[in-house]
Amino acid sequence: MTGLTVQYGGTGPYSHSLDGDWIEASILLKKLSKALYRLEYLDLTGCADWFVALKGGERGAVENNSIDWVGDWGQVTTLRLCSGYALKEDATADQISRFAEKISIATEVQKHIRAQRSGKGRTAWIAVEKDSLSKEAKATLETQQGIV
Numbered sequence: 237m238t239g240l241t242v243q244y245g246g247t248g249p250y251s252h253s254l255d256g257d258w259i260e261a262s263i264l265l266k267k268l269s270k271a272l273y274r275l276e277y278l279d280l281t282g283c284a285d286w287f288v289a290l291k292g293g294e295r296g297a298v299e300n301n302s303i304d305w306v307g308d309w310g311q312v313t314t315l316r317l318c319s320g321y322a323l324k325e326d327a328t329a330d331q332i333s334r335f336a337e338k339i340s341i342a343t344e345v346q347k348h349i350r351a352q353r354s355g356k357g358r359t360a361w362i363a364v365e366k367d368s369l370s371k372e373a374k375a376t377l378e379t380q381q382g383i384v
Contacts, residue, residue, distance in 0.1 A: 261289035262293055265286075265289055266302065266303055266304070269304060269308040270308050275309060275312055276311050277314045278314070278316065280315070280316060280317055280318075281316055281318040281319075281320045282319070282320030284318075284319045284320070284342075287317055287338065287342055287345055290303060290317075291344060291345050291348035291349075304352075305348075305349045305352045305362075310353070310356075312362060315363070316365045317341075317342035317346075317364060317365065318342075319338050319367050323369075323373055327373065327376075329377070329379075329380040332369070332373045332380075333377060336373075338367065339367050339368065339369065342366035343366070345364065346364040346366075349362050349364075
């Protein structure tokens with residue numbers, strides 16, 4: 237017997253990936269942040285699809301639903317935002333593009349947190365560990381985008 241897939245709320249199973257609806261995910265993370273207020277190290281390796289929720293959604297922070305990176309999670313000094321897999325040497329341009337998008341979102345989250353913490357003293361600093369592209373993958377991406 238296998239386990240059942242159960243929704244944690246009223247949001248449809250594809251609301252994040254297809255509709256860009258991150259409100260419920262942001263609320264869930266906010267509740268988690270209030271329960272783990274002494275958290276210093278957060279490793280979200282393999283959770284790349286949820287990186288967007290760390291800044292309140294695709295359109296930026298929704299004030300009532302975003303994580304408080306100054307108060308509740310102000311103690312977090314290390315945030316690991318890695319995809320959980322490595323690109324193969326023979327990765328396609330589309331695979332590289334998706335991988336690069338996850339890196340870009342991790343960078344946006346880092347900027348969001350630093351902006352929230354700006355001028356707040358010791359809590360302003362946070363190390364965000366994220367994936368990186370190899371020289372070959374960057375070259376493939378630049379060729380695909382017509383930058384060369």
